[in-house]
Amino acid sequence: MDTKRLDLNLLQTLEALLEEGNVTRAAARLHLSQPAVSAQLARLRAQFGDPLLIPAPRGMRPTAKAEALLAPLRDALRQVRDMLASHQDFDPATAHMTLNIACTDYAQAVAVIPLLRRLREAAPGIRVAVRNLEPARLLAQTERGEVDLALISPDCAPDSLHARFLFDDRYVLIGRHGHPALQGEVTLEHYLTLEHVVVSLGTGDFSTTVDAALAERGVARRVALSAASFLLVPEIVAQTDCVALLPERLALACRERVQLRECPFPLRRFDVAMAWHERSHGHPGLCWLRGELAGLMGAEV
Incomplete structure (x- = not known):
């Protein structure tokens, strides 16, 4: 393969296609048109000498080569993203990003609402998307970047995630x-x-x-x-x-x-922690957000 002809955008498209298994969903995730993603898939097939994705009853399924590519592709792109993020200056006042939080409605009331009030004052360009906490799916969701932060009992958090105490309650x-x-x-x-x-x-x-x-x-x-x-x-x-x-x-x-x-x-008191994946550990915006939430909840920053 001529790596000089392979650009980062193509690799990000490949990651989205393999994870979504659907051109339309991958296009929406990448904020591209479906024809643009189809054209990039054609280039990827030519460069890898493999179909990569083949039709299936529900969407598309990866070939054996594509399945072997996914893990190293994720690792490589994570390193690139972390490297770029670590060299970016983060200014909450001008930042534009979306924070995806998974939590119960209890955590929404006691933690997310105070965080939202703080963001409206200090970082009005940061949006918050809240989704239901599903502990059984959390690791996969954080690996795919669908969840940036989970508010969860430490006992229920996957061992491979970073975790930090926020508060206790009774x-x-x-x-x-x-x-x-x-x-x-x-x-x-x-x-x-x-x-x-x-x-x-x-x-x-x-x-x-x-x-x-x-x-x-x-x-x-x-x-x-x-x-x-x-x-x-x-x-x-x-x-x-x-x-x-x-x-x-x-x-x-x-x-x-x-x-x-x-x-x-x-009855024993219980702890609530925030948990996140290694892929977002070094992101400056997410680091700032975690620090803000910890401060709001009275945890040591």
């Missing part, structure tokens, strides 16, 4: 104002007589780690509703006689609608 009991069962001390025995709302993100389960902790004590609570969103829970509790355990940072933001009480049995 669960408190919430109920509606004037709830007749929350006027005096809430004992464990009293707690078990109430109907409860739990959060089960996307699974609909009625049992959580709290129920496991109660089972160790030989008791169980009555779960009336399994919600798919943390943010929905205060509204449900405010309009019913159900109660719920909610992270304190989120509960405090809702105290006009609900009252907060101590959990009647001990």
Whole structure:
């Protein structure tokens, strides 16, 4: 192969084509027209002497040579990107970029909203795209650059990702104002007589780690509703006689609608960290954003 005829744009197109398996999606990712990407694919096929992508029932699938190229291609492009990023001066006030964050709605409320307020003041050209946290897919998403930063429990973060502590939190009991069962001390025995709302993100389960902790004590609570969103829970509790355990940072933001009480049995505090891939580790803009978020959350910068 004559490497003098191979430019960086072609390699980036090859990476997008192999990862997307579809010319249209690759074109959208690269902000190019479909005919332009098709023309670049033709040049790549000529230079590598291989079809690289062949038709499949859903889009296109890579050839054996293309599959062998993908890993070293990713590594080479990451090194080039990191090298270019490390030599760029980053000015938040004039920067234009998109930060892709994966997190739960709880983390959106307590971390992303404060970050967005900060960005509107210091970096108005930085946009934030929030997507649902999917721990099972997170490593692949960060490898492909679909997620720049994840807000996640350290125990759930893939070991190969960089991670940094942001804050810790604890669960408190919430109920509606004037709830007749929350006027005096809430004992464990009293707690078990109430109907409860739990959060089960996307699974609909009625049992959580709290129920496991109660089972160790030989008791169980009555779960009336399994919600798919943390943010929905205060509204449900405010309009019913159900109660719920909610992270304190989120509960405090809702105290006009609900009252907060101590959990009647001990529960461990939990940590929230931010996690990111090596490919974005040295990016100056993302480094700045991670530092800002850590500062907002009270973590040591």
